[in-house]
Amino acid sequence: MPLAAHTMSYRDSLEEQLIAAVSNLELSKVIDLLARGADVNYRTPPEKYVYVDSDHNTVHCDNYESQPYSALRMAVFRCSDSTLEYLAPHLENPQAELGKMAQVLLEHGADAEDAYQLIVGLYGHGYPHDEWEDNPSEAVLNLIARHAKRR
Numbered sequence: 001m002p003l004a005a006h007t008m009s010y011r012d013s014l015e016e017q018l019i020a021a022v023s024n025l026e027l028s029k030v031i032d033l034l035a036r037g038a039d040v041n042y043r044t045p046p047e048k049y050v051y052v053d054s055d056h057n058t059v060h061c062d063n064y065e066s067q068p069y070s071a072l073r074m075a076v077f078r079c080s081d082s083t084l085e086y087l088a089p090h091l092e093n094p095q096a097e098l099g100k101m102a103q104v105l106l107e108h109g110a111d112a113e114d115a116y117q118l119i120v121g122l123y124g125h126g127y128p129h130d131e132w133e134d135n136p137s138e139a140v141l142n143l144i145a146r147h148a149k150r151r
Contacts, residue, residue, distance in 0.1 A: 013038075013042075014033050014036055014037060014038035014039075015038050015039050015042030015071075016042075016044065017029070017033055017038070018030060018033045018034070018038040018040070018042070018071045019042075019044065019068075019069075019070065019071050019074050021033060021071075022071045022072075022074040022075050022078070022101055022105075023068075023074050023078065023087075024087060024088070025078070025084065025087055025088040025091060025094055025097050025098065025101075027097055027100055027101055027104070030071070030101050030104060030105070031104060034104065034105075034108050040071060040072075040105055040108045040109055040110045041070060041109070041110060041111050041114075042070060042071070043069045043070050044069045044070075046060075046061060046064045047060070049061040049064060049067055049069055065117070065121070066118070066121050066122075068118070070110070070111070070114065070115070071105050071110060072102065072105045072106070072110040072111065072112070072114070072115040072144065073114065073115050073118045075098050075101055075102045075105065075115070075140060075144075076115050076118045076119055076122070076140075076141065076144060077118070077122075078098055079095065079098060079137040079140050079141055080122065080137070084098075093136060095135075095136030095137045095139075095140065096136045098136070098137070098140050099136055099139055099140045099143065102140050102143055102144060103143065106143070106144070106147050112144050112145075112147035112148040112150075113148045115144045115148070116144060116145055116147075116148035116149075119141055119144060119145060123141065127141050127142055127144075127145035128141075128142040128145040128146045128149065129142065
């Protein structure tokens with residue numbers, strides 16, 4: 001189920017804004033929110049995690065553990081998103097931007113093991129690997145997997 005671009009309101013917490021900034025490929029906003037004290041490991045609670053289905057109905061998530069409920073999990077989720085070019089037409093390489101965001105989140109202590117569980121759920125246990133290392137999306141997944149394996 002694809003996610004639409006996140007929108008933020010002035011009432012959203014720094015953490016909700018952080019997840020939205022990752023979703024919207026806004027690296028400078030990610031850096032700013034972390035500098036302002038956003039909790040890099042915040043998880044959107046299950047009761048707040050909703051999506052809009054193809055009939056435009058708001059639906060509560062039925063499989064929370066497979067959702068991008070944290071900033072780093074959102075980066076994993078966006079790796080497979082074929083609409084990145086439309087979300088950020090100003091970026092020459094949106095996947096590379098995701099890599100930069102993932103690196104910043106990891107440097108701020110993001111839970112790589114939790115994000116790795118999403119990688120396993122989506123793609124299996126084959127990460128990290130050396131194949132397709134020149135593919136920016138694969139590089140992001142490998143980066144997170146290597147961090148998870150270090151702990």
